[in-house]
Amino acid sequence: MNIRYLPLALPLLLAACVDYAEVKTPPQSVSFTQKRAQAAVQGYSETTFRSFRSTAKGRKDNQELVGVRCTLAGTGFKAAFVTPAIVKMPAYKGAADPITVTCRTDKERTDKTVKPINMTLLRMNQSSTTSGGILGIALTAAAKGIAKAARDPLKDEFNYPANIHLVLGVED
Amino acid sequence: MSLRLLLVAAVLALSACAADYDPPATPVALPPEPSKPVLQRETVTVSAFLVGASSSLAELNTARCEIARGGQTVTVTTPVMLSIPVHAGAQEPLDIDCSAQIGPRLARTTLRHLPETAIADPADTASRHYPEQITIRFRQ
Numbered sequence: 001m002n003i004r005y006l007p008l009a010l011p012l013l014l015a016a017c018v019d020y021a022e023v024k025t026p027p028q029s030v031s032f033t034q035k036r037a038q039a040a041v042q043g044y045s046e047t048t049f050r051s052f053r054s055t056a057k058g059r060k061d062n063q064e065l066v067g068v069r070c071t072l073a074g075t076g077f078k079a080a081f082v083t084p085a086i087v088k089m090p091a092y093k094g095a096a097d098p099i100t101v102t103c104r105t106d107k108e109r110t111d112k113t114v115k116p117i118n119m120t121l122l123r124m125n126q127s128s129t130t131s132g133g134i135l136g137i138a139l140t141a142a143a144k145g146i147a148k149a150a151r152d153p154l155k156d157e158f159n160y161p162a163n164i165h166l167v168l169g170v171e172d
Numbered sequence: 173m174s175l176r177l178l179l180v181a182a183v184l185a186l187s188a189c190a191a192d193y194d195p196p197a198t199p200v201a202l203p204p205e206p207s208k209p210v211l212q213r214e215t216v217t218v219s220a221f222l223v224g225a226s227s228s229l230a231e232l233n234t235a236r237c238e239i240a241r242g243g244q245t246v247t248v249t250t251p252v253m254l255s256i257p258v259h260a261g262a263q264e265p266l267d268i269d270c271s272a273q274i275g276p277r278l279a280r281t282t283l284r285h286l287p288e289t290a291i292a293d294p295a296d297t298a299s300r301h302y303p304e305q306i307t308i309r310f311r312q
Contacts, residue, residue: 037276075276094222095275095312121225145226153224153312154232158275 020050020084021066027086030077037076037090044088045159051083051103051110054169070103070166089160092116096158101166108168116158124148192231195219199253203244208259212297220250220270220308235272235308241265256302260294263287263301270308279310 027046032038051068068083075097079087083103096116103110195217204210220235235250242264248254250270266285271278287301 034276036273036278040273040276077276090276092275095277095279097275097277118225148226149228151224151226151228152230153222153228154230154274156224156228156312 021064023048023084023086025082025085027088028079028081029088030072030074030079030090032077034076037074040092041090042093042157043091045091045162046086047089047160047162047164049081049083049085049087049101049164049166051166051168054167065105065168068103068105068166068168070101072099072101074099083166092158094154094156094158096160099160101164103166103168105168110166110168112164112166114160114164116160118156119159120151120156121148124151193219193233193251195251195253197253199255200246200248201255202239202241202246202257204257205242205244205259205264210257211260211292211294212258213255214258214300214302216254216256216266216302216304216306218248218250218252218254218268218306218308220272220310222272222274222310222312224312232272232310235270235310237268237270237308240267240269250308258292258301260292262291263289266302266306268306268308270310272310274310274312281308281310283308 029044049070049072051065051070053063053065055063064084066083069080070083070085071080072078072087074090077090081087089099098113098115101112101114103112199215201213218237218239220232220237222230222232224230232250236247237250237252238245238247239254241256242259246254256266265287266283268283268285269280270282271280273279283306285302285306288303289299289301292301293299
């Protein structure tokens with residue numbers, strides 16, 4: 001293995017060690033509170049919601065909490081679930097708004113605002129770069145910038161993250 | 173990537189700045205203020221755009237706008253040519269309140285456009301008091 005791949009491989013290996021609780025319920029749907037939000041849906045993407053307890057000050061440990069009741073609210077839709085859960089989140093074109101997720105136990109509560117991801121822009125940023133020295137890199141960066149500015153923002157695809165972690169207790 | 177491709181991309185980018193839709197040829201008339209004689213009419217093109225990340229732009233042909241001036245109101249869909257009556261004396265600002273379906277939400281944006289020349293002189297019917305083009309911007 002080339003040594004330069006080691007920094008990439010290490011986090012993947014470590015991530016594989018984290019043993020998350022099995023999601024035992026089938027993916028659930030959001031309920032729409034506004035017809036216009038429902039009519040604008042372009043598709044659905046699954047988001048896994050997990051809750052954790054942060055026990056050490058300034059440091060999140062890996063203690064996953066199972067059975068925490070959560071609600072989420074977005075523009076024109078909402079859902080209630082018990083973690084861990086998979087929710088089929090609506091995908092939109094043109095724009096999407098952040099969602100607010102609230103999880104609570106008898107003693108604790110956490111609120112988290114999660115922004116949607118502009119997948120179109122993400123794909124453009126992640127597209128392959130050229131190898132052609134500094135000039136090639138500069139030209140590619142310039143072309144990417146032009147392509148980003150030239151795209152139609154009405155066609156931008158917005159999804160919510162595939163994984164959302166809610167941390168109860170002390171958060172860093 | 174070659175310089176040629178970069179130039180093609182630049183040309184495409186510049187073409188994206190142009191308006192995508194033509195307004196209907198017949199202007200929508202804003203009613204004159206009651207009991208005020210009309211010195212002249214000025215035509216203003218009102219367009220709406222969605223501004224995305226990285227300065228991308230898309231013209232909206234579905235934005236609904238309520239345009240008010242001096243107590244008179246018209247409701248239009250962009251792009252539109254608006255015929256504004258000019259009365260003698262002080263000109264009222266244009267209040268534009270637009271909404272458009274963008275993603276899941278009905279986005280709203282408002283704009284107050286002050287007259288470029290505040291006072292209309294009956295002896296001077298050549299000067300404009302409102303701009304030829306007003307652009308409404310929605311944020312992504």
